[in-house]
Amino acid sequence: MxxxxxxxxxxxxxxxxxxxxxxxxxxxxxxxxxxxxxxHVMDAETLCPAEGPLGHVVVLVDKTDPLNFTQNEAFQVLLEKIITQEVAPGELVSVFALGEDYKTTAKPLIEICNPGDGSDKNALTSNVKRLKRQFSERFRSPLLAVSNELQAQHPADHSPLLEMIQLVSINGFRAHGIEQNRRLIIVSDMLHNTPEFSMYKGTYDYAAFSGTPYGRKMQVELPGVSVELHYVLNSPLLQTRRHLKFWEDYFSRAGAKVVAVRPMEG
CATH class of the missing domain: 1.20.5 (Single alpha-helices involved in coiled-coils or other helix-helix interfaces)
Structure with missing residues (x-):
């Protein structure tokens, strides 16, 4: 037993x-x-979700006038904020520069998706350190690296802002066809200046402008886009409420909406 x-x-x-x-x-x-x-399956090159970006943030920076010291400090802080707070994980960010010759700046300087920094992940089920390193090395650093390309050393004779917004629509939003969460962030004095039309003459009536041959050529489509303007105050006497009304009407006609206006220090 x-x-x-x-x-x-x-x-x-x-x-x-x-x-x-x-x-x-x-x-x-x-x-x-x-x-x-x-x-989180993503494209190895763009870091975008395999099924496509979850939104599109387009940043347009006007470099037709040099920034003074204070403006540059404010711009660097703004750029860091856009990169780390304004672009959600899975969203695509496209950065454009506005130069005197818009044909040479027609394409984005950089386009990449935010892969996420792992802050919303569980360390037991995700490699948080790897996600944080990927965010820093492949997203944040490359975007900050284009900062020098977004600034001018000398003032330009012309500022073709209307032409550049058309190119942003074509080579930014339309090129990717992302339907949701479409945002346009512009850093500029918003003073369009070309031989055909100059805001330095105080002409801010959008209804009258849109009826001119040049105004009809400058029509743009930005359906559903939320627009955020960061005003570089180079000419405060010209950058009035009437000046802002021109742009509000312009974007409204394009199917977009100005949701924020923030003057930059300096």
Whole structure:
């Protein structure tokens, strides 16, 4: 009887060991399945979700006039804020520069999606350190690196802002066709200045402008786009409420809406 009991005890421990092993296998398999299901599959080059970006933030920076010291400080803080707070994970950001010759700045300087920094992830189910490093090295740093390309050393004779917004519409929003969460952030004094039309003459009547041949050529489509203007106050006497009304009417005609206006320091 004693020998039989020992055999039963051995069998009992063998069963327990088998159950334990099964539980380990199930746990590992479940974790693998969880990671597979919850993995954030993204494009290796653009860092965008494989199924497409979740939104589109276009940043247009006017570099037809140099920034003074204070303006540059404010711009650097703004750029950091846009990168780290204004672009949600999974959204695409496209950065354009406005130069005197809009044909040379027709394409974005950089386009990349925010891969997320891991701050919303569980360290037990995600490699938070890897996500944070990827965010810093492949998203934040490349965007900050174009800062020098967004600034001028000398003032330009012309500022073709209307032409550039058309190109932003074509090569930014329309090129990607992202329907949701479309935002346009402009850093500029918003004083369009070309031989065909100059705001330095105090002409701010959009209704009258839109009826001219040049005004009809400058029509643009920005359906559903939220517009944020960061005014560089180079000419405060010209940058009046009437001046802002021109742009509100312009964007409204384009199907967009100005949702924020913020004068920059300096």
């Amino acid at each position: 004693a020998r039989r009991r020992r055999r039963n005890d051995g069998g009992h421990w063998a069963v327990l060991g088998g159950v334990g092993l099964l539980l380990v296998v199930l746990a590992v398999g479940g974790a693998a399945a969880y990671f597979k299901i919850n993995a």
